[in-house]
Amino acid sequence: KEAIRFASAVAAMKCTQPGGRAGIPNREQTESFLSLYA
Numbered sequence: 001k002e003a004i005r006f007a008s009a010v011a012a013m014k015c016t017q018p019g020g021r022a023g024i025p026n027r028e029q030t031e032s033f034l035s036l037y038a
Helices: 001-013 028-038
Strands: none
Touching: 001 028
16 A cells, blocks of 8 residues: 555656656655655
């Protein structure tokens, strides 16, 4: 369940940036996103 939650957050953040690798968030960014929105 936690892996799905984390992967969903990464996917949501990735969709905000164009390109391949450029928009992939790191762990710190993802955890911050989760603390704000999940």
